[in-house]
Amino acid sequence: MSLHVKNLNLTVADGSTSRTLLNNISFDVRAGEVVGITGPSGSGKSTLLGVLGCLQRADSGSAVLGNIDLTAATSNKESAALRRTHLGIVFQQPNLLPSLKVLDQLLLIPRLGKILPPSRKENAKNTTKALDLLGSIGLGDLAYRKVGELSGGQQARVNLARALMNSPKLLLVDEPTAALDQHSAAEVTELILAMAHHYNAPTLYVSHDIEQIKTLDRQIELIDGRVQEIPSALIDS
Numbered sequence: 133m134s135l136h137v138k139n140l141n142l143t144v145a146d147g148s149t150s151r152t153l154l155n156n157i158s159f160d161v162r163a164g165e166v167v168g169i170t171g172p173s174g175s176g177k178s179t180l181l182g183v184l185g186c187l188q189r190a191d192s193g194s195a196v197l198g199n200i201d202l203t204a205a206t207s208n209k210e211s212a213a214l215r216r217t218h219l220g221i222v223f224q225q226p227n228l229l230p231s232l233k234v235l236d237q238l239l240l241i242p243r244l245g246k247i248l249p250p251s252r253k254e255n256a257k258n259t260t261k262a263l264d265l266l267g268s269i270g271l272g273d274l275a276y277r278k279v280g281e282l283s284g285g286q287q288a289r290v291n292l293a294r295a296l297m298n299s300p301k302l303l304l305v306d307e308p309t310a311a312l313d314q315h316s317a318a319e320v321t322e323l324i325l326a327m328a329h330h331y332n333a334p335t336l337y338v339s340h341d342i343e344q345i346k347t348l349d350r351q352i353e354l355i356d357g358r359v360q361e362i363p364s365a366l367i368d369s
């Protein structure tokens with residue numbers, strides 16, 4: 133399914149005046165397409181991801197994923213349910229639990245929002261899924277290692293695998309490579325592209341790292357909360 137963002141606006145109070153963070157933002161992302169979002173610091177990139185990730189509400193406009201309106205949630209509970217069922221979010225700070233094994237870190241995801249522990253059958257199914265996922269991102273051998281013992285690049289992969297545990301229909305990625313060297317950054321970006329294509333999930337990838345952004349399917353620039361789309365010919369030059 134594709135993402136259609138239409139006329140998103142968000143203005144917040146800023147002392148005695150107000151500040152427009154999102155200014156009539158409209159764009160589409162096709163299923164499986166990875167769109168890089170660049171722009172100066174403070175231009176609204178993380179705010180946009182926050183609105184699409186149901187972490188923040190826009191004042192007006194819509195973001196429709198397939199036939200699901202991500203901006204329609206009216207309570208935190210509804211927003212959390214949308215995130216659990218439809219969204220994969222990769223934050224810059226993974227906030228992984230260092231003492232947990234990699235596999236157990238992933239198995240926390242299907243438990244979110246549930247009171248009862250999973251049945252034996254559910255647990256077996258989730259474990260198979262998590263191990264498959266870890267295998268597909270090159271961490272199969274580390275499933276039983278503690279997260280805190282992994283390198284930064286490996287933790288970034290766990291962060292991605294965790295976001296994919298619910299087979300998201302939209303993937304939102306905020307500065308996934310900021311703490312990585314160029315080699316690890318390129319590997320993580322390649323994986324994000326591969327996974328977005330594999331899950332056919334429209335993906336937004338916010339970054340200041342122009343080397344990584346250049347490898348994505350398309351690029352959008354935000355300036356003062358407004359979209360400026362860059363034609364691919366310019367990205368190549």
Ligand SMILES: Nc1ncnc2c1ncn2[C@@H]1O[C@H](COP(=O)(O)OP(=O)(O)OP(=O)(O)O)[C@@H](O)[C@H]1O
Pocket residue numbers: 144145146151153171172173174175176177178179180
């Ligand atoms: N709730 C809020 N109230 C007031 N100002 C806010 C609020 N949320 C964000 N801002 C401000 O809005 C601007 C946009 O923030 P945002 O984090 O979206 O920018 P960004 O483009 O992601 O920046 P960076 O590249 O530095 O991460 C910033 O100046 C920020 O301080």
